[in-house]
Amino acid sequence: MKTFLFIGSNSDVAxxxxxxxxxxxxxxxxxxxxxxxDVSNFLNGNPVTNNxxxxxxxxxxxxxxxxSILLKPFKALKQGDFQNExxxxxxxxINSIQKYSSKLTEGSSVxxxxxxxxxxxxxxxxxxxxxxxxxxxxxRALAAEFAPKxxxxxIAPSLTNTKMAEKFLSTPEKVEAVGQRHPLKKVGKKExxxxxVLFLLNESSDWMTGQILHIDGGMSTLKI
Numbered sequence: 001m002k003t004f005l006f007i008g009s010n011s012d013v014a015x016x017x018x019x020x021x022x023x024x025x026x027x028x029x030x031x032x033x034x035x036x037x038d039v040s041n042f043l044n045g046n047p048v049t050n051n052x053x054x055x056x057x058x059x060x061x062x063x064x065x066x067x068s069i070l071l072k073p074f075k076a077l078k079q080g081d082f083q084n085e086x087x088x089x090x091x092x093x094i095n096s097i098q099k100y101s102s103k104l105t106e107g108s109s110v111x112x113x114x115x116x117x118x119x120x121x122x123x124x125x126x127x128x129x130x131x132x133x134x135x136x137x138x139x140r141a142l143a144a145e146f147a148p149k150x151x152x153x154x155i156a157p158s159l160t161n162t163k164m165a166e167k168f169l170s171t172p173e174k175v176e177a178v179g180q181r182h183p184l185k186k187v188g189k190k191e192x193x194x195x196x197v198l199f200l201l202n203e204s205s206d207w208m209t210g211q212i213l214h215i216d217g218g219m220s221t222l223k224i
Contacts, residue, residue, distance in 0.1 A: 001025050001026055001027060002026045002027070002060040002061070002201075003026070003027045003028075003029065003057050003058065003059050003060055004021060004026060004027070004028050004029070004059060004060060004061040004062070004063065004201060005028075005029045005031070005055070005059045005061070005062045005063070005100060005103075006018060006028055006029070006030050006031070006063050006065065007031045007032075007045075007047055007062070007063065007064050007065060007066065007092075007096050008031075008032060008047075008064065008065035008066035008067075008092075009028075009030030009031060009032045009042070009065065010032045010034060011065045011066075011067075011162065011163070011164065012162035012163055012164075012190040013065065013160070013162060013190050013193045013194050013197065014030075014063070014065045015190075016190045016191055016193075016194035017063070017194040017197040017198060018030070020194060020195075020198055021198065021201070027041065027057075028041060029041050029043065029055060029057060029059070030042045030043065031043045031044075031045040031047075031052065031053065032044070032045070033045070033046050043055070047064070047066065047091075047092035047093070047095045047096045048066075048087045048088060048091060048092045048095070050095040050099075052095065052096065052099045052100075055100065055103060057103070058103055058104075058105050059100065059103045059104055059105065059108065060104075060105050060107075060108045060109070060201070061104075061108050061109040061110070061111070061201040062096065062097065062100055062104065062108075062109075062110045062111070063110075063111040063197060063201070064092065064093045064096050064097075064110075064111070064112050064113065065113065066088055066089070066092055066093075067088065067089060067113055067115075067164070068084075068085060068088055068089070068128065068164075069128065069159075069164060069165060069168070070084075070085060070127050070128055071124040071125060071128075072124055072127065073123075073124055074124075074126045077126065077127055081127050082127050082130060082131075085127045085128055085130065085131040086130070086131045086134070088131070089128075089131035089132060089134070089135055090131050090134045090135060090138065093112055093135065093138065094138070097110060097142065101146075101150075104150050106149045106150075107149070107150075107151075107206065108149075108150050108151070109150070109151045109152075109153070109200055109201050109205070110142065110146075110150060110151070110152040110153075111152075111153055111154070111155065111197060111200050111201070112135050112138065112139050112152070112153075112154045112155075113132075113135070113154065113155050113156070113157070114132040114133075114135050114136050114139075114154050114155070114156040114212060115128060115129070115132045115156055115157065115158075116156055116157065116158040116214065116216040116219050116220050117129045117132070118132050118133045118136055118156065119156065119212075119214065119220040120219065120220055132156075135154060136154055136156070136212055139152055139153065139154040139210065139211075139212065140210045143209040143210030143211075144210065147209060147210075151200075151205070151206070151208065151209040152209055152210065153200050153205070153208060153209060153210070153211045153212075153213060154211070154212045154213065155193060155196050155197070155200070155212075155213050155215055156212050156213065156214050156215070156216065156220070157188060157192075157193050157215045157216055158182060158188060158215075158216035158217055158219045158220075159178055159187065159188070160187065160188040160189065160190065160192065160193055161175070161187050161188065161189055161190065162190050169187065175187055179217075181219065182216070182217030182218060182219050183217060183218030183219065183222040183223075183224050184217040184218050185217075186217065187217075188215065188216070188217060192215055193215055196213055196215050200213070
């Protein structure tokens with residue numbers, strides 16, 4: 001049995017990954033600002049304000065799930081918008097890793113999240129692209145610093161059918177339109193991203209660090 005720490009554990013992807021890992025006999029420690037009846041071993045905490053609880057367990061992996069989807073024209077964005085995106089996506093991750101890095105066992109895995117918009121450039125994505133671009137830089141820097149004992153990788157999805165994206169996928173017509181923008185002609189599911197989390201946490205990826213894993217229906221690399 002392994003023990004993994006999930007921060008931002010109420011997201012659809014986190015809950016799906018938790019379900020699969022627990023089915024395999026692992027233990028998940030969940031930290032979130034808001035609890036859920038679906039989450040066991042729950043601890044209240046806010047990584048943005050660095051209000052994070054102490055944990056006694058050694059951990060075999062840390063996954064930082066918090067994120068946001070703020071899409072606005074650049075001229076409509078205020079400084080506070082950029083600051084809020086940076087705090088959620090970057091400072092929260094930094095606070096979490098600094099808090100719990102001493103608990104990570106040798107051979108453990110840290111997983112962060114970016115977005116396909118960093119790779120290809122998309123209109124109205126400047127605020128999220130700035131913060132997630134910083135996450136990709138942090139991924140590589142920490143992978144170098146923590147090697148060879150701890151692996152650090154990042155998942156960069158396209159828009160996925162989860163609660164966070166529901167306003168963009170609220171009708172069959174929207175789902176179809178978004179799906180058609182991808183070479184695979186469909187929208188990603190929470191299971192697609194959760195499966196990538198499991199891969200990066202287990203021994204199947206133990207020769208992989210400092211990588212940005214694009215789970216995006218081919219959007220970041222293909223034009224067809």
